[in-house]
Amino acid sequence: MKKKTVGSDSRRNFIRNSALTAAGFMIVPRHVLGRGFIAPSDRLVVAGIGAGGKGTSDIKNFFDSGKADIGFLCDVDERQCVETRKRFPKAKFYKDFREMLSKEHKSIDAVSVSTPDHTHAVAAMAAMSLNKHVYVQKPLTHDIYEARMLTEAAHKYKVVTQMGNQGSSGDGVRQLQDWYNAGVIGDVHTIYCYTDRPIWPQGVGRPSTSSPIPAGLDFDLWLGTAPKRDYFDGILPFNWRGWWDYGTGALGDMACHIMSPAFAVLGLGYPTSAECSVATKYIQNWDSGYFPESGPIASHITLNFKGQNGKPDIELHWMDGGIQPSRPAELGANEEMGDGGNGILFYGTKGKMMAGTYAVNPQLLPTSRTKEVKVPQTIARVKNGEDGHYAAWVEAAIAGYGSDKAKNLSSHFDIAGPLTESVLMGNLAIRSFDIRKKNAKGDDFDYPGRHIKLLWDGPNMKITNFDEANQFVKRQYREGWSL
Template identity: 85%
Template structure:
């Protein structure tokens, strides 16, 4: 694989540096290359940061596009990388993405980042600074500041970007857009997004006991930007999501999927305010439990967005932990709302519509209208739908920054950045709630009144509660920077 990537790199340099005329450049005709031959310049050499779990699934999708070579694999946990190393035996393997980029940068065209949330920002930025196109799993980053920096970096370094919320490329989202564009439900004023997550421990205290670090895992490297803390059994490979040091809770896991249709349909930007209520546990003597390191067992977030061009303001509700909105009266008693545990509902001045996770199974309400109402197709479909989300990024990266393919990606960072920031605003509201520590064991008013946070989006600042701004940008552990 290394030999092939070197050939590809040399070929690209040759085409780039060889002038045919003062106003043109040299293109190798396909007939010269022979029937069935794919020019090296028409393939993408991908390096995967995160080779197990979702990372393994991602690299398989890139390879299935038919235009990507998996040249390099990187994972801090050898156990998780077994499958990908078996599937791509010629790919060179690393544990530290910084070492991989430093040594192999010249042979890499693009980088996939599919690791715990707290490392997304630093890994993606390191690749972008080397002018590598990036595909980053949702949520795009752990912090609002990181999302803003990556969004700006995409243009600074002229790279093609995509976030891994594959439903953004599905036909369902586009059908919702078509209905809205046709005025079928009028002006949307309220949106409900809900999920049955978390399905991992949250609202719990961090274990006080430590466990031996498993063979093959470099835990210090896994911690990366996070504070230095001891390993405990169960935190890997999945339950890190519930701990603020590493994950972003139910919001980070599902909101980029479930809120994406709302952003696509409404063209939402930064929210103007955020507020929350959370479910807390009770301990002895009727005191409310305080677990500042872990997300809540359930939450209800309300984000408000300013209406554009005379449209009404939009109120977006996020509910997790199994909390759901009231069933629309137009929905039959035995009809499924969303996909059961998850979904999105739009309330407009002339009607309502809903969909499941990823925007699948879009329906007008009452559901009989779904087949009755015919509207023109105003939004182009993505070839391959959700699977095409990966292939579209590969093809756009080959076409290059500024190409129409890159501009038309469903979740490039110009789209994914504001979406991710809004998702993380929910977590900022939750964690601001947790700032109000109990005064004592008999303080039944803890955590006190709920706060409505006023958000200055362009300047990334809470304007009415300065203590909350500590969650906009983390302090990285020494030795790590973005």
């Protein structure tokens, strides 16, 4: 049954007085506008949490779908959301999403979360618990535990969900699926994913001195779930990604885009193990070269997955910081691998295939096979491909939880949750590498994680052979914050 999106006098009053555009013509019932116009009950009122940075384009894309109205905006940093507030001047503005949801929840249908990683889960859960549909930027969460909780909450609260890895709605990943389903490359056993990120500082120490907090920024509110620490220049609006308190490094930034095709093509579940090697500034002075608060400058993660339906087990390699796999023998010496700095390679028993970020430009190897091999299209395409990722969620939210449109979304949380958990498993391996072990005198003498293959019990979210690593499965929130 179609879920109604108008349910109260306050809601109707809100719609009646909201502007469709910054210019300001009004939403009125279909019988007044005439045939072919969209009635208020067929529109979605969206609140944007995080209205600057990535939120700027996210919110615009929802509006550009033609079926969403931007009713509310929320951002802790007034400097970053100037453009969005000018674009939607009649949207009511808040700094604290908790206050916005408490006061305005009757007038909100859906919420977009485009904040730094450490705030994704608490903001999304607050909205979901009020039965609001949610669109959450990648990675879905900062921690594995949070991803599991959001995945379960989507069904508990019966809301329509989508993660912001728009490439999952693109034609490229569906072409890779069609080739694999047709048996063109046989059974996949090895996958390589790689990126040129990070392009922000990592492998560095936190500055020893603080900086004045800029006017317009509520830094304590920005910290949210993270530990109370002083502000320093450069952490905002972008470099927070390299600090474990707030971001999830190169994996969090790019793996939900680059690893996503592997999950779509092969139906990967939870990994069974993870191991890593990292490049960072462990230099001559043992203490000054130890920077556990930020991610490494480069890493190589190996995740192992159990094969599905009698297929072989799969070894997935993640490489960042510019590290790349060896070029396949079938790829010409001057041909571009992936999209140059980023890409994914599938190694099968009968052949290979590759693509760039978002699975763009999918190709069989050798590349001449791409046009030669013809297979039936078995996977339905999303209207407008990756550009339709936003509109698909808007339409699914209007249709409601349990609708075909909601079930067919490319990155609803039943898909995005396990993908995010696997991505964050890579970070768990990296951070385990940084665990110091003390000798009888209390002196640090080893990093046992660098030599350990972490064995993962996915259903129970637990490392079974190195208990110290489990501290990274679920972090402790600052007092006053909870999921």
